[in-house]
Amino acid sequence: MNSDYKSYLLSPLFLGVILLITLVGALFFGAYSMRFGEVWTAIFEASQDSTRFLILNIRLPRILLTALTGAGLAISGAAIQGLFRNPLADQTLIGVTSGAMLFAVLSIVLMGSLLTAFAEVFRQASVAIFAFAGGVATTYLVYFLSRKEGKTYVMTMLLAGIAITAFAGAITGVFIYLSDDQQLRDITFWSMGSFSGANWIQTGIVAPLILGGIFLLNRYAKALNAILLGEREATYLGIPVEQTKSRIILLTSLIAGVCIAMSGIIGFVGLIVPHLLRLLKGTDYHYLLKSSAIVGAIFLVLADTLARTIIAPAELPIGILTATVGAPFFLWLLIRSQQKSLAI
């Protein structure tokens, strides 16, 4: 039995150390890779050269933004899977992704022509604000549709989410059809996700929202565990189920909305990170929420580092990497565990 050794390696503390190493390690890689001495001097000796600027104002905010996004997507995926008691669920299901996509496209196509007079920064900000508002608003539409007599019916919500996603997809299609070549290119890249524009302002906006969201979601570990037995059983165990459901939906839509607004659509993180940990360590949400956030951050920072270096000086959209690296690894794990832990 190596279970002691395994549980040590998977403990949140150890995973946190790995995250720290990953964050520091990622500073060294990029279109211009650096030796240890260069990074050290750049950070700790107040020289005013371009290396210092590159590290402190380009790489560092980007790495932190990536880590926050990975953590936010993974923890909200874990919470949504628990709430819907469904292994296929992630934030896509509650409409936040399709809503954000629709409004981002709307912003790119309509505002693009209106805002040409303004600087690039304003256009970017407009896409982010639209995407966030669209994501959260769509989730609330789905949520509203699945409520009746003060109760939320998660099965209805699941189906309403699918219908709204299809509907939003169709309208998005109309706008893509209307877009010109440059806008089409913007839309395509946005929908594959990227952190290439990351700066301290973005990171500063995202950090309190995502860290606060993670902190609050973490308090629902007991409730999410109890809901695994079914909503009625959870009520019998003393969980205020309706209140829990609406708070978790609110929190996940805010977290996922911010993530998508800043970086575009990065699939797969919210789906596979929680599953990975479930397969390795089990379902207890006390563990799953924390560690999903940490592993999500590690996973996305690694993927982004690869995205920055693999075809340097150009960059690959990160959404492509999360799927190409994540999917085969997940399949391998799934086959190795003989699907035992996923059977329901």
Next chain:
Amino acid sequence: MIEVKHIAVRKGGKTIISDISFTVKPGKITVVVGKNGAGKSTLLETLSGANPLSEGEIFWEHQPYSTLSPQQLATLRAVLSQQVTLGFPLTVNELVEMGTYVSPHHLSRLSIRKFVRQALKKVELPSFGNRDFTSLSGGEQKRVLLAKCMVQLNCCQQPGINQYLFLDEPTASLDIQQQHKLISWIKEWAKQRNLGIFAILHDLNLVAQFADEILIMNSGRMVARGAPEEVLTPEILLETMDIHALVQPHPVFTCPHITTLPESLELHSQ
């Protein structure tokens, strides 16, 4: 004491149960029987706090039930459901530990483990803690769920406050030996802790041995109520449950013994 006073529950304009009154007393076992669709499960769910009342009121120790929060209710009663399907696999320990979630006392990791271990020992599954709940047999799952109820009531115990246990067909899907074991654990526990028990059961002979008071339901109404020897008579059984039965003194216990008969033998039996 739980006092149920003239309650009715309607869902979507349809009356499921109406004008039901009875009491569940601490240390006593109240059993409800009746045909399928008589409203037994709705009654149990309502008493457990899962359904809003359309009429009437339930009082927990003279406190109106509508003023109690889910958390307060959970410290007063545990519910053994007929079946639980998990969203994702959980270990037995993780599941039984959920009984401690609502505890008003601050529990250390160590005392939580102690509660879980004690309960699993009580239901004779002491080495099952790390097993996957979904891999267990129906009978083992039922025992684990009972252990969860034990943990819930034990860790919420407060001096001078009565607690209750609700059972929804606890013996369904169990073999005969397991049925008797489960019932005797529950009886022993109830006596020891002065728990009030409210149960749905189908096996009339088990009911006769187990119950202090029997409620018979038919089409959402309570049609008979009383001690086993008062209620389990051929006339009442025929009238309320369409059962043709021969009722004799039990060869071993003091309760009645019921032999159910097919309809064609009705004359012969008299």
